[in-house]
Amino acid sequence: MMRTRPLKVALLGCGVVGSEVARIMTTHADDLAARIGAPVELAGVAVRRPDKVREGIDPALITTDATALVKRGDLDIVVEVIGGIEPARTLITTAFEHGASVVSANKALLAQDGAALHAAAEEHGKDLYYEAAVAGAIPLIRPLRESLAGDKVNRVLGIVNGTTNFILDKMDSTGAGYQEALDEATALGYAEADPTADVEGFDAAAKAAILAGIAFHTRVRLDDVYREGMTEVTAADFASAKEMGCTIKLLAICERAEDGRSVTARVHPAMIPLSHPLASVRGAYNAVFVESDASGQLMFYGPGAGGSPTASAVLGDLVAVGRNRLGGTTGPGESAYAALPVSPMGEVVTRYHISLDVADKPGVLAQVATVFAEHGVSIDTVRQQGKDGEASLVVVTHRASDAALGGTVEALRKLDTVRGVASIMRVEGE
Known part of the structure; x- marks a missing residue:
């Protein structure tokens, strides 16, 4: 049965992504209503420049007072696409306090204060969804926290x-x-x-x-x-x-x-x-x-970016949060039970490609190889080219810790025969 009272949605930000969210909400209104189980109504749009023409959006919905908008008390969902730390953080927590769930695309804020935002959502019994914060239209957040919830993820490389x-x-x-x-x-x-x-x-x-x-x-x-x-x-x-x-x-x-x-x-x-x-x-x-x-x-x-792809992810979250709202429940929140320590970069182990500018004379390769050996970094391959007293030496290592490689490079720079370290590149995916 379709619920006749619409879900009221406020939009914070109406730039490239926000305008696409508003457009899709309007043009796909019937489909969204059928998928959620209730109509969706755009109840307000907070912007910085109210005089800008925004096609398809009723000018009466435009406001520059985002705080007043999220404090209305009759909103079901607030969509935050303004980005940055403030005022986004305060607006999101205020939305929770006044009864709305939140859909966000704000990667910077979630990376910095995700735990506090999840805690605020849980305290007020509301949803915090953010599929659009990572990789645009690509479904990634939901598969990781729902589809793979019973699995053990060991590596994410992207x-x-x-x-x-x-x-x-x-x-x-x-x-x-x-x-x-x-x-x-x-x-x-x-x-x-x-x-x-x-x-x-x-x-x-x-x-x-x-x-x-x-x-x-x-x-x-x-x-x-x-x-x-x-x-x-x-x-x-x-x-x-x-x-x-x-x-x-x-x-x-x-x-x-x-x-x-x-x-x-x-x-x-x-x-x-x-x-x-x-x-x-x-x-x-x-x-x-x-x-x-x-x-x-x-x-x-x-x-992974752009107005339409990112808006697609936002609308996917809007449908999920809307369904939860109608069902009187919430989706998965923060899962941080493992509380594993985050190791420093020095403990990361991988292979390396190092390009050196060296003097083109006998014994240089032996000196360089000795430095690698002294720091416990094993050499896989070496390639050398020389001309007019100068040479380039490219060394590819076996797997070693970042700390060991850093010590090696520091020692190489002290050699009289090494003119400079031209580049250091990690080798992954093998």
């Missing part, structure tokens, strides 16, 4: 930022330098005027914190995630990667330790074999590779 993947893909496929590829991404609208959040890994790190927390039933905050940007990746790095049968991606990697007693979360550029499924992810697309005990290897792939 490309979770479309801007950086577009840039790296262009560098790989055309031989372009970083700045040239960034300029093209900006011209096409894939990169913001200030791309720092994307290219320095802040965006991906927030998503990694959310994924690790859900996958490992442990509270992981943004500060727990090791972060390294991709601005130093060069065409020479891609040339070296190709010689190894690899490409380069900016990866978010969340892992459970082999003994199961700790977890790690990190974001950085890495070489991955061309045979790995993530190597074929092109353009601005996202993909996440999940490894678990029972289900084995799963891959989630699709558009």
